[in-house]
Amino acid sequence: PLKPHPQRNGSERNPGAAPPRLPFSRVTREDLAFFRTLLPGRTITDPDLLKSSNVDWLKTVEGNSEVLLRPKTTEEVSQILRHCNERNLAVCPQGGNTGLVGGSVPVFDEIILSTSLMNQVITFDNISGILTCQAGCVLENLSNYLEERDFIMPLDLGAKGSCHIGGNVSTNAGGLRLLRYGSLRGTVLGLEVVLADGRILNCLATLRKDNTGYDLKQLFIGSEGTLGVITAVSILCPRKPKxxxxxxxxxxxxxxxxxxxxxxxxxxxxxxxxxxxxxxxxxxxxxxxxxxxxxxxxxxxxxxxxxxxxxxxxxxxxxxxxxxxxxxxxxxxxxxxxxxxxxxxxxxxxxxxxxEALTHEGYTYKYDISLPVEKIYDLVQDMRGHLGDMAKNVVGYGHVGDGNLHLNITSPSKDPALLAAIEPYVYEWTSEWKGSISAEHGLGLKKRNYIYYSKPSEAVALMGSIKAMLDPKGILNPYKTLPDNIH
Amino acid sequence: PLKPHPQRNGSERNPGAAPPRLPFSRVTREDLAFFRTLLPGRTITDPDLLKSSNVDWLKTVEGNSEVLLRPKTTEEVSQILRHCNERNLAVCPQGGNTGLVGGSVPVFDEIILSTSLMNQVITFDNISGILTCQAGCVLENLSNYLEERDFIMPLDLGAKGSCHIGGNVSTNAGGLRLLRYGSLRGTVLGLEVVLADGRILNCLATLRKDNTGYDLKQLFIGSEGTLGVITAVSILCPRKPKxxxxxxxxxxxxxxxxxxxxxxxxxxxxxxxxxxxxxxxxxxxxxxxxxxxxxxxxxxxxxxxxxxxxxxxxxxxxxxxxxxxxxxxxxxxxxxxxxxxxxxxxxxxxxxxxxEALTHEGYTYKYDISLPVEKIYDLVQDMRGHLGDMAKNVVGYGHVGDGNLHLNITSPSKDPALLAAIEPYVYEWTSEWKGSISAEHGLGLKKRNYIYYSKPSEAVALMGSIKAMLDPKGILNPYKTLPDNIH
Known part of the structure; x- marks a missing residue:
């Protein structure tokens, strides 16, 4: 039986389309002066320098931000957010910008808050294997750092050369080692997070076990920067296998x-x-x-x-x-x-x-589906039959151990008719088999309105309450993760 | 540097003491009639039958509940909570009642909601190893069920013969296999939860990966029944080792x-x-x-x-x-x-x-501490020196792989002078080494006011906001987990 998906606010017709801009303030000269005093030389307004931060890796989503901020410390992130919250300025947190659902680029003119200069290892304990580092550390750099010390990161993914650990945690990245070392919900031991109003929440524990109250860090794992900005991470790293x-x-x-x-x-x-x-x-x-x-x-x-x-x-x-x-x-x-x-x-x-090979094919419609493992390739074959000649290529790959299929459908260029044939068909198929319409990529901008295919409306409503509690003005990564009727 | 621990409301002097009763309604004849119609033969009011549910396993905490409810279905739990919430009746959810911090028994006259008759396996998939069952299944029964199918539970603990899986999840139980299979935050794949107002939240997914919105189930793992009542669990089970x-x-x-x-x-x-x-x-x-x-x-x-x-x-x-x-x-x-x-x-x-051996010693003061593994036994030795002849026995045991010490101090009977010598000394010691004052037992009633030794006040305040959002009348397991100044 299909789940209901009560999209409202005009999103019924084209739930993948960009929503209307919400009434955030525009960045003024006074705002820029504040940022430049706080982050001298690290407040970027040159359109050429901003270009790559405004567009996603797949070049499928593009924003129009005019300001890119590059803090180095948690205190700076706190001051930025305090200012933005007071001024009602929207903020798009950005790590390595390797996301596949349009979650890491602005939709309109949100200020881009990049973690790229927050790239320091804070501590590493070579007895327990617990690493604590800033959110902007590149995954591959951390892997290299650990290899020298006879440890490895508990996650690995194709984008490792660019993605940031803060982005990995914010999107609850899965990747190639999940089968063995489990999800980040188990391996992340602590987080430091700056909340929308600039408050710093220090839950940067380095303990394997801690049952003192609610596990707040879980709220920020996988919430794609919509509830807070992760500034530091502590994570349990396995020994390097011999x-x-x-x-x-x-x-x-x-x-x-x-x-x-x-x-x-x-x-x-x-x-x-x-x-x-x-x-x-x-x-x-x-x-x-x-x-x-x-x-x-x-x-x-x-x-x-x-x-x-x-x-x-x-x-x-x-x-x-x-x-x-x-x-x-x-x-x-x-x-x-x-x-x-x-x-x-x-x-x-x-x-x-x-x-990477797929990006050379023209335009790619990407789906990241969880299903009972016996069913994962049925979807590829069914889709081939369903689309016939409309698609250039329908390919499947992924993580068998996790029941996670990456279904990719290519076309020489963007093709609304093809898209209409794929969606909501692919989501209905997934929902019918009780699968997830986003196994590891998250919802970001592209999939936000499809959440009802995998979550009941009571759950989505509760997510909205959590968002309202932690970010009452909605300045953090607006238009992402939650459906338009919740924003 | 010691963390601040701003207890208020008279709890400064004796933070381990029971708080004053909050102004909940008393159970009336009409309430009992409602329960008896809903749960015929399963609404227990006989004081003799209630006795064992009013006192904890250690016999250190005792409540005065006059009603024990034994629902069999989620729908019944929903109706109970809807009624209690409307009537402002406090509820103490109870599983196997094996907890060690007074979290599973009423403090005053809270209605006891027992999961003991919710003991059915719902599904088991012997390809993926994913088990879905009701919350009241006894851990050992699940282990036996799985062993026959060549799988095992990802957790094991001494209380397995009595504890319920719902209670294990509600308290984020650790136990003997955590070193290998990780915490329940990774192995629990889905939960069904009844919220304080009776709404049923169905997040009973059976997928290894699902990044569609916020991971709501994490709120209920380890929150000791204060945010909702877990009615069903799906959990990833490892193959039985050969x-x-x-x-x-x-x-x-x-x-x-x-x-x-x-x-x-x-x-x-x-x-x-x-x-x-x-x-x-x-x-x-x-x-x-x-x-x-x-x-x-x-x-x-x-x-x-x-x-x-x-x-x-x-x-x-x-x-x-x-x-x-x-x-x-x-x-x-x-x-x-x-x-x-x-x-x-x-x-x-x-x-x-x-x-079990310790229970024969008289009264036992129990501490469940996480520390950097090099430090765990220093605390035992330090405590022996600190207490001298005041204690009968100071013993240490636990999970080396998790940096988790169980420190137990025995005395022929309850001894306020001994307690005053132990606390807050033990918590200050732990805080100084950035440990957790409750590694796996939770805070329950006994440790609730000590939360500030392991969590910053911003975090505790946020926990209070979450509690207020999900249970605005505070009917679910009152006096537990959160400190008195938050209730």
């Missing part, structure tokens, strides 16, 4: 892929750290646009399996037994294994660069 | 115990599922009161290490290498290993029954 292996396999059907997954969980057990897949269409795009080479014979489906463990001999033995099993039972048609870092990286890049 | 081993070891100093832990994490890595400790005083109590036998030579410290993995040969090899290392380097003085279920259970029961 042995890492990657297997790249081909399967002739999705059913066989699922059986391979079941077999893999049983035989690799606790050393399994990733089970990812992409389809043959993705491989074609990798070959065509990025000149990558398929390391095995052509197959309808490709799998990347990673193991991470503490004993190389044991891990290889487990992996080889598993490979023997899936080869002899013909679940897998061909495969290759890597234990050496360069080759591991090369195999991973096939999976990680699918998103 | 091999389990337990090692029981002795150490001659806490420093050596810590070095053993570091060595263990390196050598056992991903198969380590628990690292627990207790001291020689605990062992004496186990021998004296429960007639348990120490399986190894006497030592100042005892360790229980559990491994859980997918390959018995590999696991035993890792464990033996580790044991060889810690024996030859003299980190460990003596030890024994179990691979067989009965012996494993016997070794575990030494650790699990310390709490």
């Amino acid at each position: 042995a890492v292996n990657v297997a790249f396999l081909g399967c002739s059907s999705f059913q066989q892929l699922l059986e391979t997954f079941q077999c893999c969980r049983g035989m690799l057990g606790e050393i399994l750290s990733a089970f990812e897949f992409f389809d043959a269409s993705c491989m074609s795009l990798l070959e065509k646009h990025l000149k990558l080479t398929n390391p095995i014979t052509e197959s309808p489906f490709y799998i990347v399996i990673e193991t991470a463990g503490s004993n190389a001999t044991h891990d290889e033995e487990k992996l080889h037994k598993f490979l023997e099993e899936v080869m002899t039972s013909s679940l897998v048609t061909d495969g290759t294994v890597a234990t050496e870092a360069t080759k591991i990286k090369a195999l991973w890049s096939l999976r990680e660069r699918v998103t | 091999a389990v081993n337990v090692a029981f070891l002795g150490c001659s100093s806490f420093q050596q115990l810590l070095e053993t832990f570091q060595c263990c994490r390196g050598m056992l890595g991903e198969i380590l599922s628990a690292f627990e400790f207790f001291d020689a005083s605990c062992m004496s109590l186990l021998e004296k009161h429960l007639k348990l036998t120490n399986p190894i030579t006497e030592s100042p410290f005892y360790i229980v290490i559990e491994t859980a993995g997918s390959n018995a040969t590999h696991d035993e090899e890792k464990l033996h290498k580790f044991l060889e290392e810690v024996m030859t380097s003299s980190l460990v003085t003596d030890g024994t290993v179990a691979t067989e279920a009965t012996k494993i259970k016997a070794l575990w029961s030494l650790r699990e029954r310390v709490t």
